[in-house]
Amino acid sequence: MMNSELNCSNSFVSLAATENGVAHSPSFPPMSVATGINRVVDNRETQSVGVMTAVRTKTTEVAEQPNSAPDEQGLDVRQAHIYLLDDEMANVVLLQRMLQSAGYTNLSSSTDSQQGMRECIENPPDLLMLDLMMPHLNGYAVMETLRAAWGTDNAIPILVLTADASREACRRALSLGASDFVNKPIDMMEMRLRTRNLLNSRLLDQQLRAANAQLEARVVERTRDLERINLDLQEAQTEALEKLAQAAEFRDDDTGDHIRRVGNCAELLALKLGLPSHHASLIGRAAPLHDIGKIAIPDSILLKPGKLTDEEFDIMKTHALMGAALLSHSRSPLMQHAEVIARTHHERWNGSGYPAHLEGEDIPIEGRIAAVIDVFDALTHERPYKAAWPVKDALAEIKKCADSHFDPRVVEAFCELNHADLI
Numbered sequence: 001m002m003n004s005e006l007n008c009s010n011s012f013v014s015l016a017a018t019e020n021g022v023a024h025s026p027s028f029p030p031m032s033v034a035t036g037i038n039r040v041v042d043n044r045e046t047q048s049v050g051v052m053t054a055v056r057t058k059t060t061e062v063a064e065q066p067n068s069a070p071d072e073q074g075l076d077v078r079q080a081h082i083y084l085l086d087d088e089m090a091n092v093v094l095l096q097r098m099l100q101s102a103g104y105t106n107l108s109s110s111t112d113s114q115q116g117m118r119e120c121i122e123n124p125p126d127l128l129m130l131d132l133m134m135p136h137l138n139g140y141a142v143m144e145t146l147r148a149a150w151g152t153d154n155a156i157p158i159l160v161l162t163a164d165a166s167r168e169a170c171r172r173a174l175s176l177g178a179s180d181f182v183n184k185p186i187d188m189m190e191m192r193l194r195t196r197n198l199l200n201s202r203l204l205d206q207q208l209r210a211a212n213a214q215l216e217a218r219v220v221e222r223t224r225d226l227e228r229i230n231l232d233l234q235e236a237q238t239e240a241l242e243k244l245a246q247a248a249e250f251r252d253d254d255t256g257d258h259i260r261r262v263g264n265c266a267e268l269l270a271l272k273l274g275l276p277s278h279h280a281s282l283i284g285r286a287a288p289l290h291d292i293g294k295i296a297i298p299d300s301i302l303l304k305p306g307k308l309t310d311e312e313f314d315i316m317k318t319h320a321l322m323g324a325a326l327l328s329h330s331r332s333p334l335m336q337h338a339e340v341i342a343r344t345h346h347e348r349w350n351g352s353g354y355p356a357h358l359e360g361e362d363i364p365i366e367g368r369i370a371a372v373i374d375v376f377d378a379l380t381h382e383r384p385y386k387a388a389w390p391v392k393d394a395l396a397e398i399k400k401c402a403d404s405h406f407d408p409r410v411v412e413a414f415c416e417l418n419h420a421d422l423i
């Protein structure tokens with residue numbers, strides 16, 4: 001390329017490099033002549049200079065491609081949408097030709113700042129080339145409105161074209177969102193380089209945003225998968241533990257109703273006491289295992305219809321420690337809760353319970369909850385050695401035992417439950 005200079009009537013363009021060594025005339029020569037470009041131009045709306053104009057130009061084939069090849073990142077800036085907004089039609093046309101000769105194919109323009117601004121809001125370009133001095137709505141006002149409309153995360157570059165190279169103008173434009181400047185008269189080579197750099201940044205930014213969005217979508221999808229798997233595992237674990245509890249209860253409760261009721265009621269009572277829902281859920285799922293240690297108690301004692309002898313009762317009492325031992329050394333919070341409940345559901349508030357004679361709040365809350373629920377359920381349902389008690393009698397018994405057998409606060413919360421739901 002040869003260096004030469006072209007000055008238009010309005011001093012808009014100084015052409016530092018002509019295309020194919022052919023100097024442009026001061027008017028607007030056909031690019032096919034000046035550059036040897038074989039192109040098809042579709043001017044959808046073109047009005048004469050001096051009339052408010054909107055122009056959209058598509059160039060389908062460009063012979064001269066100094067900046068047209070995809071760059072090293074594989075980006076093809078030729079496809080980028082460039083919007084030209086300048087009230088001087090002559091400037092717009094010259095810029096279009098310059099961009100077309102550089103291989104850019106997706107150009108829109110307007111000489112009406114209000115119309116241009118509207119179009120840039122409706123269809124944001126990849127680069128806006130913006131004149132500052134325009135009638136009605138100047139470039140500063142356009143930038144301010146567009147930056148607000150595009151939002152802070154929309155990094156569309158704005159290349160300001162200005163004859164005012166003052167520091168004040170520069171600061172004002174930068175504060176309103178200008179990305180770069182080209183001073184008039186315009187040096188075409190500088191213009192091309194700045195255009196390419198801004199578009200490269202823009203397309204890289206878009207690629208990054210797209211990659212981030214894709215990554216976020218994959219993370220959300222993966223998280224959903226994991227949550228689903230976790231839920232399945234949780235259900236499988238709960239079911240396995242229910243079966244285990246049922247196996248222990250099978251000999252004296254072949255329906256498994258007791259353990260299910262104990263679990264449901266324990267969760268309701270935990271919630272009534274104000275425990276967090278996650279904790280209440282753990283208690284509800286762990287409570288059915290409270291008597292798992294009965295698996296080690298002989299039938300002759302477990303199924304004995306009459307009163308147990310002291311010796312038999314001592315053996316029966318071992319089910320608490322047996323169950324805890326069975327459930328011990330687990331890293332699962334559910335199993336850890338089950339171990340606590342198995343160990344402490346026969347402790348009593350006044351220290352007269354077993355196996356450790358714990359007293360008051362030394363008894364874990366899980367054990368205090370299970371104690372009330374277990375006794376209420378036993379009283380209100382038939383056993384080989386007793387008939388089912390009416391709910392009101394069972395409630396009276398529970399209340400009577402507050403402060404001795406049971407934690408009075410737990411009893412108080414229990415009395416507030418809907419007992420019809422507990423049977």
Ligand SMILES: [Fe+2]
Nearest residue numbers: 290291345346
């Ligand atoms: Fe028990």
